[in-house]
Amino acid sequence: PLIRRCNIEDSWDHPGDFGGIQVLRKGRGVIEECKVSGGVEVRQESAPVLRKCKVHSGILISESSLGIFEDCEIDEVSGPGVVISQGADPLVKRCKVIGGDVSGCGVLVYSNGKGTLEECLIKNHAWWGVVVHSGGSVTIRGCEIRSGGDIANSAGNVFGTGEGLI
Numbered sequence: 001p002l003i004r005r006c007n008i009e010d011s012w013d014h015p016g017d018f019g020g021i022q023v024l025r026k027g028r029g030v031i032e033e034c035k036v037s038g039g040v041e042v043r044q045e046s047a048p049v050l051r052k053c054k055v056h057s058g059i060l061i062s063e064s065s066l067g068i069f070e071d072c073e074i075d076e077v078s079g080p081g082v083v084i085s086q087g088a089d090p091l092v093k094r095c096k097v098i099g100g101d102v103s104g105c106g107v108l109v110y111s112n113g114k115g116t117l118e119e120c121l122i123k124n125h126a127w128w129g130v131v132v133h134s135g136g137s138v139t140i141r142g143c144e145i146r147s148g149g150d151i152a153n154s155a156g157n158v159f160g161t162g163e164g165l166i
Contacts, residue, residue, distance in 0.1 A: 001029045001030075002029065002030045002032070003029065003030070003031045003032070003034060004030075004031075004032045004033055004034070005032070005033045005034065006034045006035075007034070007035045007037075008020050008021060008034055008035070008036045008037065008038075009037050009038065010037045010038025010039075010057070019038035019039070020036040020037055020038030020039045020040055020055070020056075020057065021036055021038075021039075021040045021041070022040075022041045022042075022043075023040075023041070023042045023043075023046040023048045023065075023067075024041075024043055024044045024046060025044045025045075025046070026044065026045045026046055026047075027042075027044075027046040027047075027048065028046070028047055028048060029048050029049070030048070030049045030051070031048060031049070031050045031051070031053060032050075032051045032052055032053070033051070033052045033053065034053045034054075035053070035054045035056075036053055036054070036055045036056065037056045037057065038056070038057055039055065039056070039057035039058045039059065039060070040055055040058075040059045040060070041059075041060045042059070042060065042061045042062070042065045042067050042088070042090075043060075043061075043062050043063040043065055044063050044064075044065070045063065045064045045065055046065045046066075046067070047065060047066040047067050048067050048068075049067065049068045049069075049070075050067070050068070050069045050070070050072055051068075051070045051071055051072070052070070052071045052072065053072045053073075054072070054073045054075070055072060055073070055074045055075075056075060056076040056077075057076060057077060057078075058074060058077045058079065058080060058081050058082065058083065059072075059074055059081070059082050059083070060083045060085075061082070061083070061084050061085075061088040061090045061113075061115075062083070062084070062085045062086040062087075062088050062113070063086045063087065063088065064086065064087040064088060064089075065088045065089075065090070066088070066089055066090055067088075067090040067091070068090070068091045068093070069082075069090060069091070069092045069093070069095055070091075070093045070094060070095070071093075071094045071095065072095045072096075073095070073096045073098065074095060074096070074097045074098070075096075075097075075098040075099075077099060079104050080104055080105050080106065080107065080108040080131075081097035081098070081099065081106050081107065081122070081125075082095075082097055082106070082107045082108070083107075083108045083113075084107070084108070084109045084110075084113035084114070084115045084136070084138070085108075085109070085110050085111040085112070085113040085136075086111050086112060086113065087112050087113065087114075088113050088114070088115065089113075089114040089115055090115050090116075091115070091116050091118070092107075092115060092116065092117050092118070092120060093116075093117075093118045093119060093120070094118070094119045094120065095120045095121075096120070096121045096122075096123075097120060097121070097122045097123075097125075098121075098123055098124050099123065099124040099125035099126065099147070104125065104126060104127050105125050105127045105128045105129065105130065105131045105147070106122035106123070106125045106128075106129045106130060106145070106147060107122060107129070107130045107131070107138075108130075108131050109130070109131070109132045109133075109136035109137070109138045110131075110132070110133050110134040110135070110136040111134050111135060111136065112134075112135040112136070112137075113135075113136045113137075113138075114136070114137045114138065115138050115139070116138070116139045116140075116141070117130070117138060117139070117140045117141070117143050118141045118142060118143070119141070119142045119143065120143045120144075121143070121144050121146075122143060122144070122145045122146070122147065123144075123145070123146035123147060124146070124147070125147040126147075127147065128147055128158065129145035129146065129147040129158065130145060130158045131158075132158065140158065145158065
């Protein structure tokens, strides 16, 4: 399906769960120019395309899912803005991942998650801009990462025990 120029409100009443958009069970589709409250959850080998969306509360990509996330703004997060885990391997391109008052890190890659971050702006997070650990692996190209009051290009604000290419 194609979903374009919509406001999608958080409809889930359970704290910690995603109530904006869920793409599950090998789901596909294109979501463009939408405002999403309640976050986006992509699981179970799904592969959506999100373009020019504004997402409040973060994006979770897991369980061998793929996906393309282009020109999106992810903000108002209380934890990581983007979480990649459990074999997921998305492309996150030209996105802004902007922390809130209490947010942890901008992007968290762990538990055999992979992914590519290209030309992204990651800023205003209390911890590191990008955290990679527990078997995570990420490729970072041309990103600007500003967190914890520091300014760095690509490698300057990345922490972890995983693997990757910067």
